[in-house]
Amino acid sequence: MRGLKGKRVILTGGGSGIGAATCRRFAEEGAHVFVFDLDGNAARETASAIQQGGGEAGAFEVDITNRDAVFSAVEDVSGGGPVDVLVNNAGWDRLVPFIESDTDLWTRVIDINLYGPLHMHHAVLPLMKKQRHGRVVNIASDAGRVGSSGEAVYSACKGGIIAFTKTMARELARSGIQLNAVCPGPTDTPLFSSFAEGETGDKIKTALEKAIPMGRLAQPGDFPGIVCFLASDDAGFITGQTISVSGGLTMSG
Ligand code: NAD
Secondary structure, three states: OOOOOOOEEEEEOOOOHHHHHHHHHHHHOOOEEEEEEOOHHHHHHHHHHHHHOOOEEEEEEOOOOOHHHHHHHHHHHHOOOOOOEEEEOOOOOOOOOHHHOOHHHHHHHHHHHHHHHHHHHHHHHHHHHHHOOEEEEEEOOOHHHHOOOOOHHHHHHHHHHHHHHHHHHHHHHHHOEEEEEEEEOOEOOHHHHHHOOHHHHHHHHHHHHHHOOOOOOEOHHHOHHHHHHHHOHHHOOOOOOEEEEOOOOOOOO
C-alpha cells in the first residue's frame, strides 16, 4: 500500500482483537503506531510485539472517555511529530434488550462508543487541520446500519458515528482531511466472546455462520487491509464512505 511508510498513526483499542491486528499491519507497512488502550498492559503487549518484529510503536494507557487523558496523550504524540492517521477502534457493549436496560448501562455505552471517539476527534482534528493533511478511519458496526437485537443504544452510537464521519468528511474535505467508516459484522474477538458464552454462545455462533453468506464469523485479520487502505495514498479520493466487512451478511447500496 502506498504512502504509509513513516506515517504516525494513533489507534484506540489497539490492545485486543481488531485493533491489535490493525496495529501490527500498520507497522508492517512501515508506519509508527501509537497504541491507545484502557488496558495499559494490553497496549504494551501490542507495542512490544511490533518492536520485537523490528517495527516502531509506543503504548499509551488511555481511557478515551476521559477528555483530559485523551488530550494529554495526543499532546505527547504530537510533541514528537505529526499525527497523520487516527483510527477510532475502541468500543464496548453488553447484550441486553432495551426495555430491560438501565441508564447506567446507556451512560457507559454512550461514553465509550460516542463520547470517546468525539474526544479523540476533538484532540486530533485541529492538528490535522493545521498540517493540512490527515486520515481518520472510524470503526463503527453493521449494528449502526441495520440494527442488532440487544444492542439498541450501542447501535444508536455506531449509527451516530457513521453520520458524524460523513459530516466531518464534508466539513474538512477542503482541509486535506479524509474520514471514512468501516463496519464490522460479527467478529471472533474477546468482545464477541463476552456476548456469546457457553451453550447459548455456541448456538448464536452456529446461527450466524448459517446466516453469513461466506459461512463464517469475521476474524481480526479481516480488517487491517481495508483500514490501512483507507489511510494510504491509494485511497486519496475517498471520503465520507461506509464499508461493511461482514462476509456478505449486510449488503448496503
Ligand atoms: P475487543 O474487546 O477485542 O477490543 C476492544 C479494545 O478496546 C480492548 O483492548 C479494550 O481494552 C479497548 N477499550 C475499551 N474501552 C476503552 C476505553 N474506554 N478507552 C480505551 N480503550 C478501550 O473488541 P473488538 O471486537 O476488537 O472491537 C473493536 C471495534 O469493533 C469496536 O469499536 C467494536 O464496537 C467494533 N465491532 C466489533 C464487532 C465484533 O463482533 N467483535 C462487531 C461490530 C463492531
